[in-house]
Amino acid sequence: MVDEPHTQSGDLTISDHDAPRKSRSDGRPTIADVAARAGVGAITVSRALRNPQLVSDILRSKIDEAVRALNYVPNLNASALASSRSDVVGVLLPSLTHTVFTDVLRGIYDGGDGTKLHIQLANMRYNAIEEERLITQFLRHKPAGMIVSGIEQTAKSRRMLEMFDGPVVQIMDLTCDPIDQVIGFSHEAAGRRMTEHLIAQGYRRIAFLSGWLSERSNGRLRGFRHAMAAADLDASAKAYSILDVGMEAAMRDLGQSPTPPMLEYATPDTGRVLFRHIREHAPKVDAVFCNNDALALGVLFECLHQGIRVPEDIGIAGFNDLDFMAAAEPALSTVRTHRYRIGHAAITTIRERLNGETPGVRIDDVGCEIMARRSTER
Amino acid sequence: MVDEPHTQSGDLTISDHDAPRKSRSDGRPTIADVAARAGVGAITVSRALRNPQLVSDILRSKIDEAVRALNYVPNLNASALASSRSDVVGVLLPSLTHTVFTDVLRGIYDGGDGTKLHIQLANMRYNAIEEERLITQFLRHKPAGMIVSGIEQTAKSRRMLEMFDGPVVQIMDLTCDPIDQVIGFSHEAAGRRMTEHLIAQGYRRIAFLSGWLSERSNGRLRGFRHAMAAADLDASAKAYSILDVGMEAAMRDLGQSPTPPMLEYATPDTGRVLFRHIREHAPKVDAVFCNNDALALGVLFECLHQGIRVPEDIGIAGFNDLDFMAAAEPALSTVRTHRYRIGHAAITTIRERLNGETPGVRIDDVGCEIMARRSTER
DNA sequence: GCAAGCGATGGCAGCGCTACCATGCGGCAC
DNA sequence: GTGCCGCATGGTAGCGCTGCCATCGCTTGC
Numbered sequence: 183m184v185d186e187p188h189t190q191s192g193d194l195t196i197s198d199h200d201a202p203r204k205s206r207s208d209g210r211p212t213i214a215d216v217a218a219r220a221g222v223g224a225i226t227v228s229r230a231l232r233n234p235q236l237v238s239d240i241l242r243s244k245i246d247e248a249v250r251a252l253n254y255v256p257n258l259n260a261s262a263l264a265s266s267r268s269d270v271v272g273v274l275l276p277s278l279t280h281t282v283f284t285d286v287l288r289g290i291y292d293g294g295d296g297t298k299l300h301i302q303l304a305n306m307r308y309n310a311i312e313e314e315r316l317i318t319q320f321l322r323h324k325p326a327g328m329i330v331s332g333i334e335q336t337a338k339s340r341r342m343l344e345m346f347d348g349p350v351v352q353i354m355d356l357t358c359d360p361i362d363q364v365i366g367f368s369h370e371a372a373g374r375r376m377t378e379h380l381i382a383q384g385y386r387r388i389a390f391l392s393g394w395l396s397e398r399s400n401g402r403l404r405g406f407r408h409a410m411a412a413a414d415l416d417a418s419a420k421a422y423s424i425l426d427v428g429m430e431a432a433m434r435d436l437g438q439s440p441t442p443p444m445l446e447y448a449t450p451d452t453g454r455v456l457f458r459h460i461r462e463h464a465p466k467v468d469a470v471f472c473n474n475d476a477l478a479l480g481v482l483f484e485c486l487h488q489g490i491r492v493p494e495d496i497g498i499a500g501f502n503d504l505d506f507m508a509a510a511e512p513a514l515s516t517v518r519t520h521r522y523r524i525g526h527a528a529i530t531t532i533r534e535r536l537n538g539e540t541p542g543v544r545i546d547d548v549g550c551e552i553m554a555r556r557s558t559e560r
Numbered sequence: 561m562v563d564e565p566h567t568q569s570g571d572l573t574i575s576d577h578d579a580p581r582k583s584r585s586d587g588r589p590t591i592a593d594v595a596a597r598a599g600v601g602a603i604t605v606s607r608a609l610r611n612p613q614l615v616s617d618i619l620r621s622k623i624d625e626a627v628r629a630l631n632y633v634p635n636l637n638a639s640a641l642a643s644s645r646s647d648v649v650g651v652l653l654p655s656l657t658h659t660v661f662t663d664v665l666r667g668i669y670d671g672g673d674g675t676k677l678h679i680q681l682a683n684m685r686y687n688a689i690e691e692e693r694l695i696t697q698f699l700r701h702k703p704a705g706m707i708v709s710g711i712e713q714t715a716k717s718r719r720m721l722e723m724f725d726g727p728v729v730q731i732m733d734l735t736c737d738p739i740d741q742v743i744g745f746s747h748e749a750a751g752r753r754m755t756e757h758l759i760a761q762g763y764r765r766i767a768f769l770s771g772w773l774s775e776r777s778n779g780r781l782r783g784f785r786h787a788m789a790a791a792d793l794d795a796s797a798k799a800y801s802i803l804d805v806g807m808e809a810a811m812r813d814l815g816q817s818p819t820p821p822m823l824e825y826a827t828p829d830t831g832r833v834l835f836r837h838i839r840e841h842a843p844k845v846d847a848v849f850c851n852n853d854a855l856a857l858g859v860l861f862e863c864l865h866q867g868i869r870v871p872e873d874i875g876i877a878g879f880n881d882l883d884f885m886a887a888a889e890p891a892l893s894t895v896r897t898h899r900y901r902i903g904h905a906a907i908t909t910i911r912e913r914l915n916g917e918t919p920g921v922r923i924d925d926v927g928c929e930i931m932a933r934r935s936t937e938r
Numbered sequence: 939g940c941a942a943g944c945g946a947t948g949g950c951a952g953c954g955c956t957a958c959c960a961t962g963c964g965g966c967a968c
Numbered sequence: 969g970t971g972c973c974g975c976a977t978g979g980t981a982g983c984g985c986t987g988c989c990a991t992c993g994c995t996t997g998c
Contacts, residue, residue: 206987208644208725212954223978228956238976258700259646260954262637263983266586270680278666281659288656291683300697302648302680305669319678322636347586450887476884483889486864506854506884509828511861584957590984601948606986616946638984641953 211252219248231256262324267348269298271532272320274330276308276396280448280474281504282521283331286353289525290329297533299326306331308396314339321346327532333357333364334397349535351528355398356547365527365546369398372517372550373405376471376499379515379552381413383560385469385497390421391456391481392473393448399473402501406471420464422456448473453480454487461488469497469558475504478514482557497558503551512556520548589630598626609634640702645726647676649910650698652708654686654774658826658852659882660899661709664731667903668707675911677704684709686774692717699724705910711735711742712775727913729906733776734925743905743924747776750895750928751783754849754877757893757930759791761938763847763875768799769834769859770851771826777851780879784849798842800834826851831858832865839866847875847936853882856892860935875936881929890934898926 217224230237230245262268275283306313327349350362410419472478478500503518595602608615608623640646684691705727728740788797850856856878881896
C-alpha cells in the first residue's frame, strides 16, 4: 500500500499550475525571508530585532535593510509560543465608568508608552467571581505581567496569580500581605482625615453619603466612624446610601447598560436625591461627606436649588478631587487621590521587573491629600 | 514569586529520574495530555473545546472530565499561531480621559462580554502618526478585528487596515467612504441643530466655546456657523478656544501627564476662564454653545459667581449629555450622543462578522438628540 | 448487495518564532 | 604551538495548537 501522496521522483519543481497555494501561511514575509534576503541565519535576525547589540554592525544594517524592503512584521503569536512569554500586560479594573479608574488607566498607558508592552484591559464589575474568570482568561495569553485592583481576590484568584510566573501588582488599596506588590493608599486613613477636617471646622452632625459601597468605600466609612467616635460624636455619625432612599426603581430605569446599575450608581442626581432625603429625615445634619465627587456635586446643586448656604448651613466634602471640584462655586473640598500616579507606578514597576531589576518596596503607600476648600470653610 | 510550578505534581507519574528537564515547556498540561487522559486524539479535544457539537456526547464528557482533572488551560498563543487568527480585537481611542470615550469603551466591553474576544486598547492621543504606529503594532497580533476612532486615518493607516483581513469598524463620525464599516453620527448636523435650538429660543449673539478642536469638534463648529449664517447672524457667530485667552501658561502647569495638555484641556476651569474672557471682550453675547459639557459646567459656575442669571441673561448649552447636565441647577441643555450604543454596536458588528454573517449597513448613523433644558429656556 | 454519502475521529505536518546547543574564529596565556 | 576563553553566528528541534486530509463504521438509495 503506497499511500504516499508525494512521489519522491523529481517533484522538487513545484508547478505553478496546480492547486492554488497549499500552504497554511498567509503569504506575509517571515523571519526566514528576511534572513534569506540579508544572507544570514534566522536566529540572527531574531537577535538583531530583540537585542541589536548582540549582532555586528554589518549584519545588523543588512538585516534592517531587508526588514524594510520586505515590510516585515514579526508575528507575536509565534514569538509568544516559542518563548512562552508574551508582551501583554493584563489589567483588571472594577469599572470603566468611574473617572477614578480612567485616570489610573491613563497612568498605565502613559507609563507603558514607547515600550513593546501591550495592555489588555478587562472590566470585572466589582465582582470577584467575574474577576476569577477573567484571570483565567488572561493567563491563557501567558502575559508578561498583571495589574489587579484591590486586595480582595478570591482564594482561587490569588492562587492563580501566585503561581503565575511574572510580576503582579495590586493597586488602589493597601495590605501588608500582597500577592507580589501593592501600590495604593489607605482608604480608612483618607476617610478618617477628611472627617477630622470637618470636625475641626466645627461641623458636628456629619452624614456619610454613598452610592454603592465597594470594599474600598467601606474603608472610608470605617475611617469616618472612627473619627466621629474619637470625637465623641458617635450618635451623629450616620451613613446614607441609595438603599436608604428606595432608589432601586430609579436605578432600574437607568439600565441602558446590562451592568447591574447599582454598581455605577454614583451620579450627581443620586447626590440630590440622597440630600433631599437627609433634609427630610435628619434636618440637623450640618455637613455631608460624600463617598465620591459626583455625589458632592449633586448635593451642591440641591443646596442651590433649596437656597441652602454652603458652607454656612451645610458643609460639603467629596472624594477623589475630579476637576470640577476646584472649579465649583463655591469650590468643593475633597480628598485628592493619586490615581494617575498609581497607574504609572504600577506599569513602571512591571517594566523594571521585566528588565530583571529586583522589586524595590513591596508595599507602596502613595497617600492622599485633604483639599480643604470653601465648601467646608465654616 | 513561585519559580518552579509544581514540577512533581505526583499523580501523573512523569518519571523524575531521567534527563534534567530538557523540555522548553513550562510543565503545564497541554492538549495532548488531555487527549491522553481522555483516551482520544488531540484534535478531538480541540474540537470539543471549540465546536462541542462536532463531538459525540460520550467523548465530550470524557474530555470535559479530563480538562477539569488536569486543570487544563488552552494556550492561546499556540492557537493563534496555528490558525493565524487570534481572538483579540484592537481598539484605538484618541483619549482615555474624556468620559465620551469611556462610555464607548463600556459599550465595547459590555458587548464583548461572555464571548472569547479580548479587547486590546490603545490611546492614540489625537495623533494620526501615533495611530499609524499603533496599528502596525496591533497587526502583529493578527487580531480578529479592529475598531478605530474617527475617519481621518493617514493614507498608510488606511492601507494597512484595508489589507487587514478581518472586520474594521470606524466609530464616532460618519463618512460615505468607510474603510469597511462606520458607526457614528454627524457632528456637523449636531452642531447645527443645537444652534438652531438656541436661535429658536431667541438667542442672537451666540458664542462657540471649545478647548482644543479635534476634527470632530471642527464639524460641530461648522454646523454652528452654517446655522448662524442661515439665520443671518454671521456677524454674531464667534468661536472662542483656549488659544484666545492665553491659557498656554496655565496649560503647562497642569502637566502631571506627559500628554500634551492641550489635548485634554476641556475642564470646568477652562470654561470659567473662557467665559470671563467673553464677558470682558464681548459683553453682548447672550448664549454660549460649549463644545463639551465640562466647559458648560464651568460657565454655569462662573455665572453663579458673577450673579448672572441663567437662562435669562445667558443661555448655556453643552455637548454629550454627561450625567451632571440634567442634575445641574438649572438643568443644562446639551446634545445627547449615543456613545455607549456606538461602542456596543461596533463590537456586536465585529462578532457577527466573525460568525460569518454578512455586514448589514456599511454606514450606520446612530444620530443624536437635542436635550432642551432650563439653561436655554428663555 | 453495493456504491455513495455522511458524521465522527485521528494522523500528520506545519504555523513562525526562539531556546539550546554547536561551530568557527581571533586573541591570549603558557 | 597548544589549549582555552569569549564572541558572533548558525543549525536543529521544538513551543502547543489547528488545517487538511484519510479513515472507519454506519446509513441511504437503487
